[in-house]
Amino acid sequence: MVTCFIRYQIDPFQREAFKTYAENWGRIIPRCGGHLLGYFLPHEGTNDIAWGLIGFDNLAAYERYRARLRDDAEGRANFAFAQDARFILREERSFVDTVGGTFCQVPQMRT
Template sequence: MHPTQPSTSQMNRREAIASIAAIYAALTLGRTAQAKPAAEKAPMTITCFIRYQIDPFQREGFKKYAENWRHIIPRCGGHLVGYFLPHEGTNDIAWGLIAFSNLAAYETYRTRLKADPQARENLAMAHDMRLILREERNFVEVVDGTFNLPSTFAGST
């Protein structure tokens, strides 16, 4: 690691949120062709960024945990943007991104999630396997006019 770059454990919240926001924006660019027309979906005003410190030796277990949410989260009212495992660099930090139209929608989602048998089962599995060492949640909102902009680069790729 370069001495002027903070390690993930030294990264402050602002740096962490900026990093994941950049990842989020980059990854959603590829989904625009699959997205529903704007009239069919509620506007996404807040996103819950979940930062996980995972056991790096339990990567496959965490992957299964994340995959299990793909049906549970939408059923309970969240817009699952995605889960992200470490690829290069730090091997024990993963992210989950879930969007909501507002904080009231998030609270409704949390209530439904607590009552969902598959959600409880998935959380119990993660607990029993000790997949997650630490979890942080931050809520962010999109700055109008800055999200999901296409590249204007004219060169070849």
């Protein structure tokens, strides 16, 4: 799996707008073929950095997703919402590989 790791610098005074934007992706991304791992808002510490993580089987699957996303009316509307409201100040994308044996590990309870 390859993961698209998106780092956002957001307007901290428009946190709720970014939250709405992220929640919208919760419907759009899976429909277009991405495995949404989650969006994350700052909780403590730096108040203007948020993240989104989307998984794909490979880069070819990512390219198919991008093509579907361009054709998705709700996806285009969500991008327009962000541009109009200007709550995203900067966006950076990195693609990372999953390290085997570390992904989605859950704590093991001791008895």
